Each structure stands twice: as C-alpha cells, then as structure tokens.
Amino acid sequence: MEALLGTVTLLVLISIGLPVALSLALSGAVGLYLLGGSQLILGILGSASLGAIQNYEFVSIPMFILMANFIICSGVSDDMFNVAKTWMGRTPGGLAHATAITGAAFGAISGSSTAAAATLSATSIPGMLKQGYSPKLATGVAAISGTLAMLIPPSVAMILYALLANMNVGKMLIAGVIPGLLITLTIMATVAYLVWRDPDHAPLGQSYSWREKFVSLRSSWTFIVLFMMVTGVIYIGIATPTEASAFGAFGAFLLAILRRTPMEKLQHALVVTARATCMISFIILGALIFGYFLTITQATQNLVQFLVGSGLPAWTIMVMVLFVYLVLGCFMDLVAMLILTVPVVHPLMVQLGYDPLWFAVVTIVMGEVGMVTPPLGMNVFVISKYTKIPASDVFKGSYPHVVAHLIAVAVLVVFPQIILWLPATMQ
Known part of the structure; x- marks a missing residue:
C-alpha cells in the first residue's frame, strides 16, 4: 500500500510540472515517513546526499560535459561539418547527410545530446535553409542527429545507466559504437528516401574536386586526436572511463587555447558544465531517496517476481517494457527516465535471461526516439529555440526518423550480436 x-x-x-528531482525526493520522503517516521527519513536524508555522487566513476559525467562545451566554444564542430559537406558534395540531400555525419562525429568526442543539437542548429541548419532545403527536412535531421551523442561514446546517458545498474562503464560505452554507426546510416537512409520521394526538399549542392576533398581532411585531425584520447584509450585498456574523460576534457581545453578561444567563452563553458552537473546530481539524489523507499517496501522485487511468474513469454514482457520507454520518452527527459526505471527494469531483464548490456543499448536508442517526439522532445525545442522555426514543424520533420529508429530497434532486438560483438573483443 505504501x-x-x-x-x-x-x-x-x-504531472503538475514539479521538477523530477524534487518529485522523486518528496515522494520518497513521504513514503519513508509513513514507513518509519521522522527518525528513518532523517537518517536516510543524511546519508543520501553523499551517496548520490561519491561513486568514483561519476566524475566522468561532468568531465565529458565539460569536454563537449570546450568543443563547442572552440569551433571544432564547424570544421567537422565542413569536412562532411565537402565529401558529400552534390549527393542528393548532401547537406542533410553531412549533418548526420557531423552529429555522429560530435557524439564521438562529446557526451551531450542537447549540446549536439544546439551545435548542429548553428552549423548545419543555416546552410541547408540558404541552399533551399525544406525547413522540416533540415530541422528534422538536425534534431535526430543530435541524439547520436547519447549512443556513440562518450555518452553521459550510457555512463549514467551503467552506474545505476552497477555495470562495467567501459564495456557499456564501447557497446554503443557499432549501433551508433548503424543509427547514423539509418538517418542517412531516411534522408535519401525523403529526397527520392520529393527532390524539391533538397536541391543539389556544390560540387567539389577530389583535391578539395582531401585538402579538407586537414582539419579532421582534431576529431581523430580527441576520439583516440577518449574512446580509443578505453577500448585498448590504457585508461578507465573516468581517466579517459579527464584526458578528453583536458585535450578539448588545450584545443580551445590553441584556437585562441576568448576567455569569456571558456568561462561560459565552465558555468554551463557546473549547472548541468548540479542538475544531474540533484536528480540522482532524489532517485536515491525514492530508491530507498522502494527497497524497504520491496516493491521492485515484488514487481519482478510478479512479471517473471506471470506466465507471459519473455519476449512479450521485453516488448512491453520497450513500449513503456517509448511512452515515457514523450513526457520525460532521458536522464530522469533512466533514473526512474533502470533500478526496476535492469533486474527484470536479468531475471528473464536477457543480456543487460544489450538491453541497455536498446533502451538508449529508445531514449533517442523520446528526444524528438511530442510533447516534450527536448532536442526539438533546442532546435526550435536556436532557429526560430516552430516546434510543430520540427516535430513533423522528425517523424520519419522516429519510424526509421523503431525499425532499427527491431533489427537490434533480432540481432543482439550487433551490440555485443565489439565489447567482447576488449582487453
């Protein structure tokens, strides 16, 4: 009952709009008070604040966010888009394809989806609109490409999932590499289909010679260096994810200095990182309080036992859980969604015999869908804010990508080795 x-x-x-962190903390505190009175709640509140962020691997979250903000203020994202634009040339929908590639590249050296969406708003959308692209196509591909930062390592969402489920952070990050490439190809295939169906959506772009294409690669060294400083050292086993996050943040800082980034922009990057870290820490604190409440009531254990003993096939329960994630993604931020559901869903999937690493990646892909579906769709509102294009148009532009993502999820469910092969080769 409690x-x-x-x-x-x-x-x-x-539902009334209270921040998720406060909602978790207040509802958990009320439940604890009903169970054990003021003495129980005061004892838990006294220890939960430290327990929320004392995990050593939590340090990687602010480091990767800081890395992303240094990358934005240094202008590296502009270089990545220019390289992709040059190589796509006069390919139908070339700038849209370049946006997807830039989103994947930005995701490979950053862990923030909203930062990626904001960056693509400034780098790719103006160029597409100037060339005559449909606003729906331009904003839709930018919104969905920004979500790649949630899947391709380093990913704050995947680190958070690993911490919540007590899983290996390094293997979790590496597990996102091949699915990330698959999702990138899915986005590009969707763009190709939309342009084939209506060529007026994307006029042909400028043609570039092979010499110009290879010359453009000179500016790609920054991406390669940062990628190797993070994902490369994690895969090879030289450094832990926490150490790699520090390498990446420091490398991005040096890059910003070499590119003579103004001090005001560097200070802004620090402030934005501090705010984002505090927000995530506060949500984790609220989740811990609510988690203590669920543990004492044994609600999680009872729910898992009920579903496992219900007689339903394991695949049916798994599909039902994925559908719940699809619905939650329409109303809730991914960080809050993971914190609220992973403590319940993770043990359920283990009980059903599914590989937790595989299901974690599938969950993150479903989270990508939530970032571009109404009514919340955080990436959509980021794009709308920066471009002044109505959010309704961005949602319409994102819809074909939502359908394509659901097809990609089906592929990952049917062929789990797409996710599990690369982590199995780690040192």
Whole structure:
C-alpha cells in the first residue's frame, strides 16, 4: 500500500510540472515517513546526499560535459561539418547527410545530446535553409542527429545507466559504437528516401574536386586526436572511463587555447558544465531517496517476481517494457527516465535471461526516439529555440526518423550480436 501511495504521489508531482528531482525526493520522503517516521527519513536524508555522487566513476559525467562545451566554444564542430559537406558534395540531400555525419562525429568526442543539437542548429541548419532545403527536412535531421551523442561514446546517458545498474562503464560505452554507426546510416537512409520521394526538399549542392576533398581532411585531425584520447584509450585498456574523460576534457581545453578561444567563452563553458552537473546530481539524489523507499517496501522485487511468474513469454514482457520507454520518452527527459526505471527494469531483464548490456543499448536508442517526439522532445525545442522555426514543424520533420529508429530497434532486438560483438573483443 505504501509503495502504491508513493508511486502515485510521484506521478502526480511530475504531472503538475514539479521538477523530477524534487518529485522523486518528496515522494520518497513521504513514503519513508509513513514507513518509519521522522527518525528513518532523517537518517536516510543524511546519508543520501553523499551517496548520490561519491561513486568514483561519476566524475566522468561532468568531465565529458565539460569536454563537449570546450568543443563547442572552440569551433571544432564547424570544421567537422565542413569536412562532411565537402565529401558529400552534390549527393542528393548532401547537406542533410553531412549533418548526420557531423552529429555522429560530435557524439564521438562529446557526451551531450542537447549540446549536439544546439551545435548542429548553428552549423548545419543555416546552410541547408540558404541552399533551399525544406525547413522540416533540415530541422528534422538536425534534431535526430543530435541524439547520436547519447549512443556513440562518450555518452553521459550510457555512463549514467551503467552506474545505476552497477555495470562495467567501459564495456557499456564501447557497446554503443557499432549501433551508433548503424543509427547514423539509418538517418542517412531516411534522408535519401525523403529526397527520392520529393527532390524539391533538397536541391543539389556544390560540387567539389577530389583535391578539395582531401585538402579538407586537414582539419579532421582534431576529431581523430580527441576520439583516440577518449574512446580509443578505453577500448585498448590504457585508461578507465573516468581517466579517459579527464584526458578528453583536458585535450578539448588545450584545443580551445590553441584556437585562441576568448576567455569569456571558456568561462561560459565552465558555468554551463557546473549547472548541468548540479542538475544531474540533484536528480540522482532524489532517485536515491525514492530508491530507498522502494527497497524497504520491496516493491521492485515484488514487481519482478510478479512479471517473471506471470506466465507471459519473455519476449512479450521485453516488448512491453520497450513500449513503456517509448511512452515515457514523450513526457520525460532521458536522464530522469533512466533514473526512474533502470533500478526496476535492469533486474527484470536479468531475471528473464536477457543480456543487460544489450538491453541497455536498446533502451538508449529508445531514449533517442523520446528526444524528438511530442510533447516534450527536448532536442526539438533546442532546435526550435536556436532557429526560430516552430516546434510543430520540427516535430513533423522528425517523424520519419522516429519510424526509421523503431525499425532499427527491431533489427537490434533480432540481432543482439550487433551490440555485443565489439565489447567482447576488449582487453
């Protein structure tokens, strides 16, 4: 009864617009008070604040966010887009394809989806609109390409999932590499289909010679260096994800200095990183309080036992869980969604016999869909804010990519080795 009351309280608080962190903390505190009075709640509140961020691997989250902000202020993302634009040339929808490639490249040296969306808004959308691209096509591909930072390492979302599920962070990050490439190809295939169906959506772009294409690669060294400083050292086993995040942040800082980035922009990067880190820490704190409440009531264990013993096939339960993620993604930020669901879903998937690493990656891909679906769709609102294009148009432009992503999820479900092969080769 207490577990039901606490859960209902949480849903009510979220539905009236209270921040997720406060909703989790208040509903958990109310439940703990009902279970053990003020003494229990004060004891847990006293220890939860430290427990929220004392995990050593948590350090990688602010480091990767800082790395992303240094990359943005240094202008590296502009170089990446120019390289992709040059190589795509007069390919139908070439700038849209370049946007997808830039989103993947930015994701490979950053861990922030919203930062990627904001960057693509400034680098790719103006060029597409100037060339005569349909606003829906331009904004839709930018919104969905920004979500690649959630899947391709380093990814803050995947680090958070690993911490919540007590999984190996390094293997979690590397597991996103091949699916990330698959999703990038999915985005490009969707663009190709949309342009084939209506060529007026994307006029042919400028043609470049082979010499110009190879000359453009000179500016790609920054991406290669940063990628090797993070994902490369994790895969080879030279450094842990936490150490790699420090390497990446420091490398991005040196790059910003070499490119003579103004001090005001560097200071802004620090402030933005501090705000994002505090937000995530506060959500984790609220989740810990609510998690203590669920643990004491044994709500999680009872739910897992009920579903496992329900007689339903394992694949049916798995599909139902994925559908819940699709619905939650429409109303909730990915970080909040993971914190709220992973403590319940992870043990359920283990009980059903599914590989937790495989399911974690599938969950993150479903989270990508949530970033571009109404009514929340955070990346959509980021794009709308920077481009002044109505969010409704961005949502319409994102819709074909949502359908394509669901097809990609089906492929990952049917062929789990797409996810599991590369982590199995790690040292």
